[in-house]
Amino acid sequence: MTKEEEKKYKRDYFRTILLLKEIEFFSDHLFKKDEYDKNPEKAIKQYIDEQIYLKYDFLPLNLLRESISSFNSYCENNDILTDKKRKLNKELEFINHLRNKVSGHLSDEAIDKMVQWIPEIYDENAKQIALYQEYQIYRGLLEVAINSFQDADGNQKQFGKEIDIQIPEYRNLFFDYLLETVNDAINFLECIQDIIRPNLVYFEYPKDEQSKEEKIAFYKRLADLAEECIKDPDKMDGNTSKMKEMYEKLGWNLDAFKEAAETDFKLTNKGR
Known part of the structure; x- marks a missing residue:
């Protein structure tokens, strides 16, 4: 395995x-x-919490859409x-639209x-009633995001019809799509x-076979060498x-730690 191949495996597994x-x-x-609380006020609060989680669920799903080409090599020769x-x-195309409308931007036009x-x-x-207003705001946020996903003829692309999230049939239609997308994403990853x-290549630490006295002497010697470097920078290389x-x-x-010490934190792509 080449060094670049090792880096790719580690990078993709991290992702x-x-x-x-x-x-x-x-x-x-x-x-x-599965069900909202029978108390109306508690039910509305549940709904708002659900919408907040929904907004944030779009973010990692959309990150997967942006990253999915990184996994192309693992799909080769695997039908x-x-x-x-x-x-x-295909499923994540709609997620990208929802993320942009619900989680990514709040443009004047959208509001x-x-x-x-x-x-x-x-x-x-x-x-x-502030809670009532908050409910309507989150309802509007989601429904406009869903219904603005249109084809060239102005039809809703995912479901073929406008969605009113308060109607159980339409609500189930949307959340069934979302659950299927989430499960497909998890399965794929x-x-x-x-x-x-x-x-994956992992490095190992050596077995600890030092006595307590040897450890004390070892770390004292390290501390002395480090202190000498502080007092006299010319001793840095030798120590x-x-x-x-x-x-x-x-x-x-020490190869991994040597590479860690040489990390350059300047990112060339500022957009990611």
Whole structure:
């Protein structure tokens, strides 16, 4: 395995862990309740909490859409994984739209359409009851995001009709789509992990066979060498070599830590 191949495996595995953790975290909260509380005020608060989790669930799903081409090499010569990726790509197109409208931007145009679509945001009930107004705002946010996903003829692309999230049939239609997308995303990422995991290279620490007295002497010597470097910077190179030799005698592989020390934190792509 080349160094570049090793880096790619580690980079892609890192990516799958983050995406899986965040998709599962928000989705577990989003789908944990089947029914709203019978108390109207508590039910509205549940709905608002659900919408907030929904907004944040779009973010890792959209990150997966942006990153999915990174996994192309694992899909080569694998028809099943290629089909999973193709289906997921199509599902995530709608997610990208929802993320932009709900989680990414709050443009004047979008807010104006929300207020137009849900006039109840500014009715007399909203003036008197803040919780009612918040409910209507989150309803408008989601429904305008869903219904603005249109084809060239102005038809809703995902469902073929306008969605009113208060109607159980339409609500189920949307959340069934979302649950299927989440499950497909999780399944795809887990398949990628299964391919990468056997190729990951981990470094090992040496077995600790020093006595307590030897450890004290070892770390005291390291501290003395470090202090000499502070007092006399000219000793830095020589003392660093001595410290390296001390660790290597214990069986330490310092390559990973050497690379860590040489990390350049300047990112060339400021957009990511």
